[in-house]
Structures are given as structure tokens and as C-alpha cells.
Amino acid sequence: MRRAAAGTLAFAMSLAAPCPARAQAGEGTVVDTVIVSGASRLPATTVLTLAGVLTGRSISYRDVQRAIHTLYGTGQYEDIRVSQGTVDGREALRFDLIERPMLARWTLRGATAVSEGSVRGKARLYEGQPYDPAAAARTRATIDSIYRQKGYYLARVDLRELPQDDGSLRVVFDVDEGRRVAIAQVEVEGNRRFSDEQVTDRLKTGPEGFFWFQKGEYKEDQLETDLRERLPEFYGNRGFVDFQVVRDTLLVHEETGKATLVLEIDEGEQYRVGTFEIVGNRKYPTQFLGQYYPFSDTTGGGFLGFGGSRGPPVFDRARWDEATQNVRTFYYNNGYIYAEVRPVLTRRTGPDGVNLVDLRWQVGEGTPAIVNKVSIRGNTITHEDVIRRSILMVPGDVFRQEALLRSYQTVSNLGFFEQPLPPPRYEPANEQGDVDVVFEVKERHTGNVNFGASLGQGTGVG
Structure with a gap:
């Protein structure tokens, strides 16, 4: 990027120096020819179209800036240099491009607690595309985040870039998982009305203990549920409507993998x-x-x-x-x-x-909704009348949620359809707020019925 900036600066100086009158007027240089070097994946004409550079027109310093910015935005190039000169007495503009290598493949090594598939589902690092170092760094951070969510706060992720003989690149994320963090202690600060034990008993995130189920496992999503739901619910049910968790801090000992969870809370007043x-x-x-x-x-x-x-x-x-x-x-x-x-x-x-x-x-309150229409979809074998006898609402009825749920259960209990049935839908039918109700079913195949016949001496068929 710094080399590209230097090329732009040289270009600007050459534009300003030859003709003071033109510089005062704020015009650039009329370019007779444009040379593109280093473009192997995109044709030179495509590069120039993307850059917005046309021969026979005045090109200024800002035009070159925009061209460089646009070309970098394609993700194709590692470096772009622009220079101006004279070729056979004609004004020439030259783009020297260094393309990014193609990413042939990336892999995850040393991981047992995390699958490569789970990382690929979240990463934005694409094989068969120009290699983006920033995307690789983000993928590394994603892997680290996944490990932290699983309690592996001591995990280390290293990134290796391996050039291949064909000019492409392989990337390897080497993982040293380390020990899984185990919570040895939970400390509570700011509690006045309830003891530490009363508060921590409401958490699923707890310290390791004597019994086999007291593992002290740290799970980020579980702790988040503790802090966003379980603790506010505990306090809210006892009149502390302004309760909040001010801060949570996990102090990890790198050698042992033991951790202390510190919760700072503000109980507020009881109402x-x-x-x-x-x-x-x-x-x-x-x-x-x-x-x-x-x-x-x-x-x-x-x-x-x-x-x-x-x-x-x-x-x-x-x-x-x-x-x-x-x-x-x-x-x-x-x-x-x-x-x-x-x-x-x-x-x-x-x-x-x-x-x-x-x-x-x-x-x-609004106005009550009236059932406008009841539709049944997906019944290819069962007669519609059989299903309708199980539906406890008809057009013209006031729509009742309880009747809808009972109808759903009754249709499910017929035994003709795959379970579970999709929940019935109701959709606005008109501007008055009436609704159309839709039941979706899928026929269940209960087996095959075989008809057989044998030849006999009496009637001929027996």
C-alpha cells in the first residue's frame, strides 16, 4: 500500500510541474496510452474499465487515487504502483500490479475439541479465491472465539502461509488447545441482601466440587444465560426490579487452568x-x-x-x-x-x-378477527372432509387461539400424517383484520397392501 501511495505522489508531481497554467486551472494530464503490467487473471481492458481510466481524457491526481482504491477493492491485488512518463513522445500512464496468490486450501491442525466443519461454517476464508490476509486473521480470531466459548481460554492458534509450486498458497491454522478452564471459585461483589452462596446457587456456572457432576466447566453461552436471565429472575422475583450485573471477570491461572469468576452486581432497592x-x-x-x-x-x-x-x-x-x-x-x-x-x-x-x-x-383491544377461510394443503390420499371434521373452526367463526390449538391436536391424532405436523398458520385476509387459516399435512405411508391369487381346480381362482 505504501508503494502505491508513492507512485501516486510521483504521478501528481509530474502532472503539476510541466504546465503552470494547466495546474492553476485544476486540470490533469491528457493521457495518450495506458500500460497495464502484471495482470494475468483479468484482461488489461477489464482492469482499465474497473479503474475508470480512459485514454484521450484528462486524468488528475484524484482520478488515480480512485483507480487505486477501486482496484484494491476487487481483492485481486497485493500491491499497485502507478507511474507516468513519455513513450515515443506520447503521454503514458503505467499500472504495475502484483496479484495476490490464490488460496488453494486451508486446514485446521491439532484440534480435537473443535471440528473443522464448525469453523468453516463461520469463517469467511474462501478456497479458490485470491488470498485475503485480513480474512485469514479474522478466521484465526473466530477459531480463538470458538475455543473460548467452550472454556478453552488457554488455547493458542497460529497461522502458517505455505507457498505452493504453482504460485498458490496453502494456509494452516495450528492449534494448541491447552487445558480446559475449570472454575475453582466464584466471588460475588456488591451483594447486600443475599449471601454469596444464595447468589451462586442460582447459577449453572459453578465451581468444581467433590461430586462427579460438579465439574466446574466454563461455558461462555451458559454464563451469559446465567447473567442475562437466571440472576435477574432471582432478584426480580424478590422485588429487586433494578438489579443488574455490572461486570463479570474470569481470572485464569495459565499453568493450572484453574479460574476464578468474579461477578460485580448492583442489587438496587427492593420494591x-x-x-x-x-x-x-x-x-x-x-x-x-x-x-x-x-x-x-x-x-x-x-x-x-x-x-x-x-x-x-x-x-x-x-x-x-x-x-x-x-x-x-x-x-x-x-x-x-x-x-x-x-x-x-x-x-x-x-x-x-x-x-x-x-x-x-x-x-x-382492537377488533375481533373473523375466520375468513380454512385451507388444507398436502393431503394427497386422505379426503378433505375427514380432516375438516377434526377442525374446530369454520368460516364466520370468531378466531380463537384455543380452538386453533385443539384443532391442531385433533388433526395430529388422526394418525394419517407424518409427525410432528407443521403448526397451523393464520394470515391476514382483508383490511378488517379477518384471517385465513392454513393447515399443512404430509401423508404418512403406513405400508403396502398385497393382493394375491392362485389357480385351483374348482372355480379356477382360489
Whole structure:
């Protein structure tokens, strides 16, 4: 790249020096001929077309810059040099190209925990194409990342480029897997309400122990699930709605392969349930939907006078999410498949200094969907009437998700089709929000029936 830049600079100087008047006007040099050297894979005419360089036209410094940039962008060239001169009294522009070698093959050596196929599925290093050193470096990083995900933090990946007699290149990624990291200890920082043991018991990522199942294996995807789902769920179900993992650090001893996992967390404040309301509902009364409210059995005040006298309960994220989903399901089962039930939490401090979270279901009901058409596809042997008798919805019915699921189960239980059946689909039928329902089936071959006949003395057929 540096040689190409030098060639461009020399070209620019030659453009500016001969004719001050032309330089002042901002024009380049009119090139009479263009010479391309070193192009064996692409014809010279193709190179010039890509470069955008035409004879008989004025070519400036910026034109050459663009040409070099475009040619490098093809991935074909390792180096490009451009120079200007005079040939037989004519202005000439010369492109000297050094092509990248073709990548004949690349392989993975020394790997037992990772297959070459899994690497090829993620790598962007293509055989039979010009060799891209940057792509090879990215592939090396990909291999390293795969090993880290499997807990091999001590793995080392080296890249070797092997020139071949025909000018092509072979690439080998040599892997020294090292020891798989085993977690010896998990430390928790920032926990005030729960002990280290209470926190770490919620993790699937744990230290090695006495029992055979306590291997202490480190898996990156498993730890990510621990930190994104299991810990927030544990705290959220106990009122800590602002809980977050601030940082996770893995300290690995290179000689032993033992590691310490350090988790820094911010528990936040614990919240109790405050008020509750439902807004936006028109079809179903607030009193009716309030039956799904999950904290009415424990709160002294709150919603519609429900509850006992023990004071506001600790907020439980799992119960709140389950109740919200139950309301959605109720709407879906009554034709309101476009209904939205959005849970809203508003934090505040009560008069006695208690942290409260006011709850609300923001409902957008929409209009109920009507079944416009029920289609059955894929039944090449079974009569359509047999299948339709198992479908618990007909055109004109209000679409109910529960009826759709029961129909799916009934059709599956006929025993005529390959299992599992694809889930039935429903698609918008018109602007009013009605739906077309589609059941896809594939006939199952249950065996062959053979008809035989033999010749006898009596009737002739027996």
C-alpha cells in the first residue's frame, strides 16, 4: 500500500510541474496510452474499465487515487504502483500490479475439541479465491472465539502461509488447545441482601466440587444465560426490579487452568406493590380483568378493594409476567388476536419511605378477527372432509387461539400424517383484520397392501 501511495505522489508531481497554467486551472494530464503490467487473471481492458481510466481524457491526481482504491477493492491485488512518463513522445500512464496468490486450501491442525466443519461454517476464508490476509486473521480470531466459548481460554492458534509450486498458497491454522478452564471459585461483589452462596446457587456456572457432576466447566453461552436471565429472575422475583450485573471477570491461572469468576452486581432497592389499574379496556370490564391480578390476595389496599391487611407485598416479577400473559391469552382466545396488553411499572417512594412500584395494564383491544377461510394443503390420499371434521373452526367463526390449538391436536391424532405436523398458520385476509387459516399435512405411508391369487381346480381362482 505504501508503494502505491508513492507512485501516486510521483504521478501528481509530474502532472503539476510541466504546465503552470494547466495546474492553476485544476486540470490533469491528457493521457495518450495506458500500460497495464502484471495482470494475468483479468484482461488489461477489464482492469482499465474497473479503474475508470480512459485514454484521450484528462486524468488528475484524484482520478488515480480512485483507480487505486477501486482496484484494491476487487481483492485481486497485493500491491499497485502507478507511474507516468513519455513513450515515443506520447503521454503514458503505467499500472504495475502484483496479484495476490490464490488460496488453494486451508486446514485446521491439532484440534480435537473443535471440528473443522464448525469453523468453516463461520469463517469467511474462501478456497479458490485470491488470498485475503485480513480474512485469514479474522478466521484465526473466530477459531480463538470458538475455543473460548467452550472454556478453552488457554488455547493458542497460529497461522502458517505455505507457498505452493504453482504460485498458490496453502494456509494452516495450528492449534494448541491447552487445558480446559475449570472454575475453582466464584466471588460475588456488591451483594447486600443475599449471601454469596444464595447468589451462586442460582447459577449453572459453578465451581468444581467433590461430586462427579460438579465439574466446574466454563461455558461462555451458559454464563451469559446465567447473567442475562437466571440472576435477574432471582432478584426480580424478590422485588429487586433494578438489579443488574455490572461486570463479570474470569481470572485464569495459565499453568493450572484453574479460574476464578468474579461477578460485580448492583442489587438496587427492593420494591413492594403499590397501586394497580387497567386502562384502555372497552369490551371487558375492569372488574372482570382484575381477576387476573396476581397480588390481590396479599395486598391491603391496591386494586378495587381486593386483599387482606398485611400491607403491600414484595413485587414478584414472575407472577406479574405470568398474569400479564394470561390476560393476553384471554384476549387471543376470544378473537382479539391483535390485542396488546402492555405492563407498566412506575417506581415511587411511599409516605413511610417504603419503595413502591405502581402497576398498570395498558390495553389496546382492537377488533375481533373473523375466520375468513380454512385451507388444507398436502393431503394427497386422505379426503378433505375427514380432516375438516377434526377442525374446530369454520368460516364466520370468531378466531380463537384455543380452538386453533385443539384443532391442531385433533388433526395430529388422526394418525394419517407424518409427525410432528407443521403448526397451523393464520394470515391476514382483508383490511378488517379477518384471517385465513392454513393447515399443512404430509401423508404418512403406513405400508403396502398385497393382493394375491392362485389357480385351483374348482372355480379356477382360489
